[in-house]
Amino acid sequence: MVQMYYDEDANLDLLKDKTIAIIGYGSQGAAQAQNLVDSGLNVVVGLREGGASWNAALSDGMNVLSIEQAAKKADIIHLLLPDEVQSMVYQQDIASNISKGSAISFSHGFNIHYHQIIPPDDVDVFMVAPKGPGYLVRRTYTEGAGVPCLLAVYQDASGKAKELGLAFARGIGGTRAGVIETSFAEETETDLFGEQVDLCGGVTELIKASFEILVEAGYKPEIAYFETLHELKLIVDLIHEGGLSKMWYYVSNTAEYGGLTVGPKIINAESRKAMKEALRRIQSGEFAREFVLEGKANKPVLRALEKKEHEHPVEQIGKELRSRMTWLKQ
Ligand code: NAD
Ligand code: MG
Numbered sequence: 598m599v600q601m602y603y604d605e606d607a608n609l610d611l612l613k614d615k616t617i618a619i620i621g622y623g624s625q626g627a628a629q630a631q632n633l634v635d636s637g638l639n640v641v642v643g644l645r646e647g648g649a650s651w652n653a654a655l656s657d658g659m660n661v662l663s664i665e666q667a668a669k670k671a672d673i674i675h676l677l678l679p680d681e682v683q684s685m686v687y688q689q690d691i692a693s694n695i696s697k698g699s700a701i702s703f704s705h706g707f708n709i710h711y712h713q714i715i716p717p718d719d720v721d722v723f724m725v726a727p728k729g730p731g732y733l734v735r736r737t738y739t740e741g742a743g744v745p746c747l748l749a750v751y752q753d754a755s756g757k758a759k760e761l762g763l764a765f766a767r768g769i770g771g772t773r774a775g776v777i778e779t780s781f782a783e784e785t786e787t788d789l790f791g792e793q794v795d796l797c798g799g800v801t802e803l804i805k806a807s808f809e810i811l812v813e814a815g816y817k818p819e820i821a822y823f824e825t826l827h828e829l830k831l832i833v834d835l836i837h838e839g840g841l842s843k844m845w846y847y848v849s850n851t852a853e854y855g856g857l858t859v860g861p862k863i864i865n866a867e868s869r870k871a872m873k874e875a876l877r878r879i880q881s882g883e884f885a886r887e888f889v890l891e892g893k894a895n896k897p898v899l900r901a902l903e904k905k906e907h908e909h910p911v912e913q914i915g916k917e918l919r920s921r922m923t924w925l926k927q
Contacts, residue, residue: 607767618671622650624731643667681892706781743770
């Protein structure tokens with residue numbers, strides 16, 4: 598088993614006299630900044646003046662500065678901007694303000710791994726990546742728990758980059774849940790693979806395809822919605838709690854037999870070939886190039902696909918049905 602690091606393995610004192618600049622105040626930025634403050638650390642938030650998050654950070658009581666000022670002031674510059682804008686902001690406002698002996702850190706390895714940001718040799722570069730969305734990073738922390746994190750060191754100029762990363766993970770509550778060490782390459786490539794093939798891309802296509810097939814065959818869309826989308830949560834909750842075995846134990850014998858025999862015909866050799874091709878494009882940098890160029894072009898493909906997804910019948914019927922599920926809002 599891979600080693601897990603907990604509170605007792607992390608020394609928060611390493612950060613006591615340092616200033617941490619959280620750049621960006623979105624999902625992760627707001628959560629991590631608030632947790633670090635509540636851990637007693639010195640935090641400044643670096644934002645575009647007049648940008649969307651400026652008032653949110655101020656009203657949370659943050660010390661808000663321009664990105665340049667925050668970078669200048671900081672011993673640790675933690676980049677929590679959207680991945681596709683990080684390299685531009687880094688070049689414009691951060692690169693000339695990093696001092697020797699400081700650290701630059703991330704919650705996802707994309708920009709370092711794909712060489713979009715090339716930091717100077719004399720700074721530490723590490724990653725603390727919570728394996729959950731920002732609202733969970735914050736909520737679990739306030740409840741005395743945390744979200745498990747990945748830790749990676751890309752460059753160890755001080756000889757203390759790993760200890761620093763562990764301390765940072767403790768500051769955001771990660772060591773309460775457990776921290777696993779990885780590399781920038783492994784975190785980036787597995788993260789992209791997971792979200793494309795399984796978690797986001799795979800699951801949504803599975804929902805849409807099974808919904809469409811039922812509706813085309815003449816079944817009511819409401820019934821198809823419950824079957825292909827709504828019930829997914831019940832299944833995933835069981836898997837989350839007790840693995841595949843717990844789920845198979847709780848569903849009927851009919852579901853278990855049907856699922857185990859038919860599932861491999863759906864995710865079959867052809868699907869596996871497509872999954873491997875997705876991994877190949879991630880490893881070769883082809884996906885990264887495509888996404889970086891999409892960002893530079895103001896995301897025309899992403900916007901078109903978002904619109905199409907929004908207009909899908911499973912979304913239309915879902916909106917209608919969920920508005921009647923008063924219990925969902927509790
Ligand atoms: P986000 O989109 O929620 O927040 C982005 C922040 O950057 C906001 O404060 C926004 O105002 C600011 N911003 C946007 N465009 C900007 C620009 N052009 N110039 C300056 N500021 C700009 O981002 P996020 O989802 O919190 O992601 C931040 C990092 O965390 C990414 O590296 C992401 O991969 C990583 N991460 C996210 C999650 C998640 O669940 N959202 C989980 C793990 C890791
Ligand atoms: Mg992920």
